[in-house]
Amino acid sequence: xxxxxxxxxxxxxxxxxxxxxxxxxxxxxxxxxxxxxxxxxxxxxxxxxxxxxxxxxxxxxxxxxxxxxxxxxxxxxxxxxxxxxxxxxxxxxxxxxxxxxxxxxxxxxxxxxxxxxxxxxxxxxxxxxxxxxxxxxxxxxxxxxxxxxx
Amino acid sequence: xxxxxxxxxxxxxxxxxxxxxxxxxxxxxxxxxxxxxxxxxxxxxxxxxxxxxxxxxxxxxxxxxxxxxxxxxxxxxxxxxxxxxxxxxxxxxxxxxxxxxxxxxxxxxxxx
Numbered sequence: 001x002x003x004x005x006x007x008x009x010x011x012x013x014x015x016x017x018x019x020x021x022x023x024x025x026x027x028x029x030x031x032x033x034x035x036x037x038x039x040x041x042x043x044x045x046x047x048x049x050x051x052x053x054x055x056x057x058x059x060x061x062x063x064x065x066x067x068x069x070x071x072x073x074x075x076x077x078x079x080x081x082x083x084x085x086x087x088x089x090x091x092x093x094x095x096x097x098x099x100x101x102x103x104x105x106x107x108x109x110x111x112x113x114x115x116x117x118x119x120x121x122x123x124x125x126x127x128x129x130x131x132x133x134x135x136x137x138x139x140x141x142x143x144x145x146x147x148x149x150x
Numbered sequence: 151x152x153x154x155x156x157x158x159x160x161x162x163x164x165x166x167x168x169x170x171x172x173x174x175x176x177x178x179x180x181x182x183x184x185x186x187x188x189x190x191x192x193x194x195x196x197x198x199x200x201x202x203x204x205x206x207x208x209x210x211x212x213x214x215x216x217x218x219x220x221x222x223x224x225x226x227x228x229x230x231x232x233x234x235x236x237x238x239x240x241x242x243x244x245x246x247x248x249x250x251x252x253x254x255x256x257x258x259x260x261x262x
C-alpha cells in the first residue's frame with residue numbers, strides 16, 4: 001500500500017510542476033527583430049569609425065537610443081531577466097562593447113584599423129549571444145561555434 | 151475499469167514517456183555547454199596573445215588594448231548568461247512536454 005501511495009504522491013508532484021507558470025518569457029519576434037537589426041546597424045557603424053565621430057554622431061546617438069529601447073523592451077517582458085541583463089551589458093560603456101566603443105570613438109575622434117576589426121568581431125559576437133538565446137526560446141537550436149566571432 | 155487499474159495503466163504510460171522526454175530534453179546539454187565554454191576559453195587565449203603582440207608592435211594603443219580585454223571579459227559574461235538562459239529554455243520545454251505527457255498518458259489509460 002505504501003509504495004502505491006508514494007507513487008501517487010510523486011505523480012501528483014509532477015502534475016504540480018507541469019501546471020506551474022512558464023519558467024521564462026516565450027520567443028518574441030519583436031525581440032529577435034530588434035537584436036538582428038541592431039547587430040547589422042552596429043557593425044555598419046563600427047565599419048565607419050575610420051572617419052571622424054562628428055560625421056556620424058547623429059547615427060551613433062540614434063543607434064544607442066534604439067539599443068536602450070531594446071533593453072527596456074527586454075526588461076519589460078515577464079521572466080526575461082537574463083536577456084535584459086545581456087542588453088544592459090551590451091550598452092554599458094564600462095563593459096567595452098557597443099556602449100564603450102561609441103564612447104571611445106567620440107573621445108578619440110577616429111579609430112585604428114586593427115582595433116576596429118577586432119572590436120567589430122567582439123560586438124557581433126555579443127549580439128549573437130542575445131540572438132542565440134532568443135531563437136532557442138522557439139526551438140532547441142545549436143548556435144554557431146563562432147558566436148564569439150573570433 | 152477499477153480506479154487502481156486505470157491508475158496503474160496511467161503510470162506505466164507516463165513512466166515510459168517520461169524516460170523519452172528526459173533523454174530528449176537534457177541528454178546532450180551538459181556536454182554541449184562544457185564544449186562551448188572550453189572553445190570560448192581557447193579562442194580568448196589566442197586573442198589575448200594576438201592583442202598583446204599588436205600592442206607591442208604599435209598597432210593598438212594601450213586604451214584600445216584595455217578595451218578589447220575588458221570587452222572579452224564582458225563577452226564571457228554574455229556567454230554565461232546565454233548558457234543559463236539555454237538551461238531555462240530546456241526546463242521550460244520539459245515542463246511543456248510534461249503537461250502533454252500527463253494528458254496523453256491519461257487518455258491512453260482511459261482509452262479515449
